[in-house]
Each structure stands twice: as structure tokens, then as C-alpha cells.
Amino acid sequence: MSVYTRIAPVVEIRGAVKHYQAPEGHVVRALDGIDLSVGANEFVTLLGPSGCGKTTLLRTVSGFEQLDGGELLIQNKPMNNVPAHRRPVHTVFQSYALFPHMSVGDNVGYALEVQGVGKTERRQRIGEALELVGLEGLERRKPGQLSGGQQQRVALARALIDRPALLLLDEPLSALDRQLRQSMQRELKKLQHELGIAFVFVTHDQEEALTMSDRIVILNGGLIQQIGTPTEIYDRPANAFVAGFIGESNLFDVSVVAVNAGVAQLRSEQGDVLHVPATQLQVGQKLQAMLRPEQFQLDSVGGNSAALEGIIEQTLFVGKDFEVSLRTAHGMQVKAVIRDTGRHDLHRLQPGSSLQLRYALDGVHLLDEAKQ
Template sequence: MKNLLQIEKATKRFQAPEGGLITALDNVSLTITHNEFLTLLGPSGCGKTTLLRAISGFEDLDSGEIYIDGEAMGTRAAHRRPVNTVFQKYALFPHLNVSRNVAYSMEVAGLEKREVTERVGKILELVGLVGMGERKISQLSGGQQQRVALARSLVAQPKILLLDEPLSALDKNLRHKMQQELKSLQHELGISFVFVTHDQEEALVMSDRIAVLNDGLIQQLDKPEALYHRPKNEFVARFIGESNLFPGRVLSSTQAGLKIKLAGGDTIAVASSKCPAGTEVKVLIRPEKVTLAKGKASDGLKVSGHVLEHYFVGTDYQLVVAVEGLGRVKATVRNPANDAVQTDGSRITLFLPHEAMHVIPVSGMGS
């Protein structure tokens, strides 16, 4: 399928007021297809907003190019690009009512009054604000203001909607509700969304694909499941989900897989054959894959240790266990019928199945 948005080697540096240069975008390339929900995920300052601003035309690149529907955007002005942005702060006009906020860009563009009214009506219906057109922005809840911001961006019928942390001001419940609404809105409209967040859970829930950014670099661009189960580097493994990462070295690499000696002395066998012998690696296992060992364990690592911390979270216990050689091991175990198992200081035995282990070469930064 033809790409809707193509970013080619985008680089942007800023002069830091305190001296030196900040590389906000470092040779970033990515593509988005029609009707795709793509999320830019990364810590504060990693370049998410800069990339959105470059797509929307509010920021010029130092080098690289942005194509929309095959057309190079060059230095084309923001209002002439087929995209629209919902900003990190909604930037609504407080002195205008809801309808006028939504109508503003069409009025500026000189659209006929009748058409403006009709489009505003339709879009307010779409975002669930029927009957609120006359309200002032200050008379709305956070979630309603968020909907006005959405409506205002959608009314121009963009090919791509750019959303910069649009849900960050909302409380948890409303945030979940809006996540679902945004997702179904995107399906309904059939347009592509580029969504920015630093909340990994939000990214996993909403996205078709996620680009994980750090220091202006794309660390990995993949489907949520692939990022979670097969992170390419330690940054991605740590940023998405909870993780146990054990250092080790590849002893042998064959068709059957890898033999790895962990720093603590244990040897494990993993069905992955990408690294040559001698490679320094980190072995990832997610806490929910670690179980309480029962009886004889094969095809995995059986280790004992003392419970350092335990948290009861209803369905599960989250444990932190001190294991000699491995260090702190996080385990999320199903709430056992006998809840006496998990008291701090008690000694327990854990099972880490080989099949749940994923190997990351230590030098494997970038995508």
C-alpha cells in the first residue's frame, strides 16, 4: 500500500541557550500507511514534539524531507499541509464559545456561513458535544475541552491528525474513556493518527505500531506485541513494561540456539541464533513469565532467594526476590490460594523458563 506519510532522514538541532547544540532529531526515518494509528513514545525531551512540529510545518528541518501522499513538503507553510494538530496544551480560545472555537479556522478561510454551521454541527456530534455549542471554554470539564480541541482539528478534514499528548491533563478514568473514543473515532474517520505519549501503557493499548524514541533516535519501530516480547535493545526493554535483565555472554551459537553463561554462573539455553559466540548480552524475562517452582524443573532456570518486597495487587502478587548471582528478580505470580507464601524475608524458589527468555546484544542500540 502506498505510504501516506514518509519521513526521510529528518535531522533537527537547536542552539541551546546555555551553549552547544541539542540534537532533537537524529536522522529519523519512518513511514505511515493510510488509516494507521502510529504512536511516538519516549521520555521527556526525546524529540516527540519536535517531530510532530516538523510534520505539521511549524518547524523546519536542518536536513531530510517529509512527504505526504508522495509530495515533498519542503518548507511549505503549516496551513497548506493536509494535517492538523491537537497540541500538548489545547490552546483553545477562552473568550470564544465552543462553536466559534471549532468554526474559527473555517471562518478565517472564508467559508460560507451555512457550510460552517453545518460542519460544526456534524463534528460536535462526532465528538459527543451536542448541545454545548454556546458554552464558554471555562464552563467545560477537562474532557470536554479535550473534545473541543479534537473537533477543531478534525473540522478541516485533515489526511493526518497529529496529537501531542492530548490526554495528559485528564484523570485516569476519563483518560481510559477517551483512549477508547479516540481509537473508534480513528476507525470511523479512516484517517491516520500520529499520537504522542510518554505513557507506555497508553501506547500499547492504542497503537497499530509504536516508534520508541530516545535522544532524537528511533530505537525501535514495531507492533506493540513485538516491542514487548522482542525489544531490540535494553532501552526499549526497560521503557516498555517491567523487566528482568541479566548480563551474560554467549558460549556457543548453533542452529538449535544459544548457550549463554550468566554473570552469576548459571548456564541457560535459548532458542535464538542471532549472536555469535563471545557476544555480551542481556537476557530479558518479564516478571509475569517467572513462576513459583513446583517440583523438578526442566527447560529453565530454577533459583532460590529471599523475598525482599511483596505487593498484593488483587489478581497477583508482585514480588522482588534477592537471588544469589542474579540479583533482584521481579516476579508477578498469580494470587495463590495459600497467601502465606509471600511474606518479606521468606525463602522461595522461582522458575524462569528458557522459552520466555529473550536475548539482547549489549551493543545493539538503535534500530
């Protein structure tokens, strides 16, 4: 469990179930017994493929959808039957949902006006909210007079104006171009840290999730596949789905064929051999072995290491790195990412050339095949 949830859980979800009737007549379980806690000042990202349940989970927390089973607590108060407008939660939508006929200031202060907050106080709080997101002085503009990034900030200011306990963000950066999106990622994370508000963020962008999150929740088929920090999710995926979904992976079905002097030999289905530390491994055990492409090097990686050798089928230059596709003598396909900023090893990366890819033994992550 995260240190955030041990100290101060803002949201607790216990056994959450949500199902829909599909047009074909069968029942789709969008959420199938979800347990999740979100701590104060924690940035949690819900990540997974389309239809995995991440948006449904967000909407049940916001109150726009009601759970069919399970419990939802916000600040230790039951919320199952509490309508959206009475929850201490605000949502920033992908579309921003700004009123085009209203000024920026009126959009930001709309909720305060509905609450009956006086004009003087409302004006002050609108100014503070706009200053918070770097839009001071733009109160009189209409949304159509702003860039996409500025509109996103207006939506954020509107959501933050009364400092909710929890902010939900449903792919709010997806409409922005890459450079602006990266800039807003940094600003959003900084703002969240400064305000001390818990953020629950939905995205389909893996890089975005790894960059911004304190913890990532990987969902698939209405189930949580893994919860962890970005480094835990990336370096130690819980199963083959997570390993294949996050980043790029070389996944090999292997069997333990020998254990000697603290080193285990793993043979792939094709016949290639990998070496790993022998911790608690037994001959005959069937596993899946994962090696990230960037874990390969052309030369010694120091300490205990081994190598895979084969013929280069393709080399792609992708800026600072070279992506190399290699096929071993037994027919196993291996992908490697090689950094060669000095271009000293270009001659070794030509298609058709024989190449040896070295890896550290402890860089191989093993997945229990029985759990897949």
C-alpha cells in the same frame, strides 16, 4: 515495514535532521537522521523520554518547525518549505488552545470562518463535528463551562471538521484524570478507525502507547531505537534501552558457557545460570538476557522450562497481582509479578522465605551486547 505504509503512505520522512543551539554553546541534534513512514488509517505513537525528539518530530510534520536537513512528504507532496496553514494536517495540543471568549460552536468552526465558508454550511459542519465527538447540543457554551474531557473533545472536533489527511496529537490526554483518560483512549482509537485518518500521537505514557497504537516509534537522543507493533516492542525489544524503557524488565549480562541438546546455558556476571533454546548460540558469546517479571510462575509452565531460586526480600500487593523481589544465592536481583487471585499461595510469598521462580526457555529474549 507495516502493511499500512506498503499500501498508502500519508507521511514520508527521509533523513530528517533538526538541531538547536544550546545556551551553553553546543549544538543539540533533536533529530539525527530520522526515517519514518505513516500509512493511511494508521495510528502511530511517538514514545520516549523527555528530550528524545518526539515533540520536535511532530512539530516539523505540522510545519511549526522547519527541518535543517532531510525530506518531508505528505500525500506524496514535498512539504519542507510549505507553511503550517497550507499543510493537510491539524494538531490537537496538550493545552487544547481553545478561545475562552468564544462559544464551543465558534471554536470548532473558526477555521471554516477564516476560509470564508458560508454561515449555513458552517453551522451544518459544526453540528456534524460535535456529533462525531458526542457534544451535540453544546454549541452555545463557553469552554470554561465544560469539563476537561469535554474541552478535549472540542479541540478534537475543531481539528477534524475539515477531515485532514493527518491528525497530530501532542499529549492531548495528559490533563485528564486516569478514569477519563482511559475512556478517551478507547473513544479516540475508535474514532480514528471510523474516520480512516492517519493519527500521529505523542505521549510519555507507555500504557497509553501500548493500548492505542498500530505501531510505536521509540526515540532516544534524536534517533529511532525501534519501530514495531505494541507486541513486538514489548516482547522483542531491539536493544537494552527499549527493554528498560518499555514496561519492567529483568536484564542480565550473561555469557554462553555450554550448548547441549538444543539448550544453551547462560551464566550471569554474579554466577547464576539461565537456560535458553540454543539457536545459533556459541560458547563464549556475550549477551544480555531479558525476562519480564510476569513471565515467572510458581509452578511448572509446561514444555521446556527452568527456574531461578532465591530468598524473598519484599512482597507487595498491587491489586490482582503480587510483586516479589527475590535475591539469588549469587546475589542477583530478580523481580517477579505473581497472580494469585485465589490467595492460595500467599504462604509462599513471605519475605525471608525461599522461593523457586519458573520460566519458559523460549520466554527469555536475548539482546546482542555488541549492539548496545
